[in-house]
Structure formats: C-alpha cells, structure tokens
Amino acid sequence: MTAASSLSLPRRVLRSRAVKPLLFVLCLLPFAGLFWRGWTNDLGPNPEQTVIWTTGLWALRLLLITLSVTPLRKLTGWAELARFRRMFGLFVFFYALLHFTAWLGLVNGFSVDMALRDVVKHPFVLAGMTALLLMIPLALTSTNGMIRRLGARRWQALHRLVYVVGVVAVFHFWWGKLAKNNTASPTVYALILALLLGLRLWWAWRAALARR
Numbered sequence: 001m002t003a004a005s006s007l008s009l010p011r012r013v014l015r016s017r018a019v020k021p022l023l024f025v026l027c028l029l030p031f032a033g034l035f036w037r038g039w040t041n042d043l044g045p046n047p048e049q050t051v052i053w054t055t056g057l058w059a060l061r062l063l064l065i066t067l068s069v070t071p072l073r074k075l076t077g078w079a080e081l082a083r084f085r086r087m088f089g090l091f092v093f094f095y096a097l098l099h100f101t102a103w104l105g106l107v108n109g110f111s112v113d114m115a116l117r118d119v120v121k122h123p124f125v126l127a128g129m130t131a132l133l134l135m136i137p138l139a140l141t142s143t144n145g146m147i148r149r150l151g152a153r154r155w156q157a158l159h160r161l162v163y164v165v166g167v168v169a170v171f172h173f174w175w176g177k178l179a180k181n182n183t184a185s186p187t188v189y190a191l192i193l194a195l196l197l198g199l200r201l202w203w204a205w206r207a208a209l210a211r212r
Contacts, residue, residue, distance in 0.1 A: 014080035124175035
C-alpha cells in the first residue's frame with residue numbers, strides 16, 4: 001500500500017490536481033456573476049452600490065476563508081489545505097481592489113478631491129482604505145521568491161498583518177452597516193473572526209506553556 005492510498009478520502013481529494021483549478025474558478029464566480037449582471041443590465045436600481053457591496057462582501061468572506069485554513073488544518077489534520085491559502089489570500093486582495101476601484105470610480109468619478117470629502121463624511125471608508133493598504137505588502141510578498149528573500153521568520157512576522165486586516169475589515173463592514181441600522185450580518189462576521197483569532201491565541205498560549 002502506498003502512502004497516498006493510506007490517506008483518508010478528504011486528504012486524497014485535497015491532493016488531487018483538479019482541486020486547485022476548481023477552487024480558482026469558484027473564487028472567480030462572484031466576479032463573473034457581477035460582470036454578467038452588469039452586461040445584462042441586472043444590477044438593480046442602484047448598480048454602483050451593488051458592485052461596491054458585492055465586491056466588498058466577497059473580499060471579507062474570502063478573508064475569513066483564508067484565516068480558517070490554519071485552524072481547519074490543525075483540527076482535522078488535513079495538511080493539504082495549506083496549499084490553497086495563498087490563492088485565497090490573493091483573491092481577497094483582488095476583490096478588495098475591485099471594491100476600492102468601484103468606490104473611487106463609480107461613486108467619486110476617480111476624483112481625489114471627491115474621495116477625500118467622502119472619507120471625511122463617512123469615516124468607515126478610511127477603515128476600508130487602511131485594510132487595503134495593509135494588504136498590499138502581503139500581496140507583493142506572496143511569492144516563493146519573496147519568502148526566500150525575506151527569510152521565513154521575517155516573512156511570517158510580516159504576514160501576521162492579516163490579523164489586523166481582518167479586524168479592520170470587519171470594523172469597516174460593521175461601521176458601514178451601522179449607518180443603515182443593520183448590524184446583524186456584520187456581527188456574524190465579527191463572531192467568526194473572533195473564533196478564528198481566539199483559536200490561534202489558545203494554541204499560542206498552550207505552545208508557550210509547553211516551552212516553559
């Protein structure tokens with residue numbers, strides 16, 4: 001019996017070459033759906049807001065999916081999950097960039113002056129911009145070459161920024177919904193993030209105790 005055949009069915013599936021391209025396509029579906037709705041003039045009465053909310057929501061969802069990879073890997077023992085984390089993370093940046101571009105272009109006509117006035121009027125926008133800016137170094141250093149250049153320890157320290165991104169992004173979403181008196185869904189996302197970060201803190205605390 002080979003080592004691969006002794007693995008559980010989920011691990012054998014996760015090792016399949018077809019899984020990563022399939023997940024890539026699935027991550028693109030929200031963008032494709034949005035494009036199709038725009039092409040068929042089916043974005044609703046406020047198309048600008050539809051584009052902004054859809055791209056922002058999927059950026060946040062994929063961010064939580066990215067943050068769930070390590071906890072799922074530790075809880076299930078499915079080490080193969082780690083091979084999808086980088087792809088998920090880059091899709092987070094992709095949708096966040098679309099979200100920002102839609103806000104800047106569709107709402108503010110690519111006018112820096114109008115954008116700054118929007119930031120002053122709606123401070124939650126500043127939180128979103130902060131999250132995007134923090135994502136830029138993470139996206140730029142996501143390659144194997146950058147890992148080698150920075151060294152594993154410095155690279156890992158830099159990529160812990162993703163936790164800050166998660167907190168700021170959820171705050172951005174919650175604050176934006178607060179203006180509409182609708183904080184139910186942001187609260188759910190905040191609880192999911194709290195669980196994912198709480199698990200990491202728990203494991204770090206146990207590891208620190210074990211080293212004593």
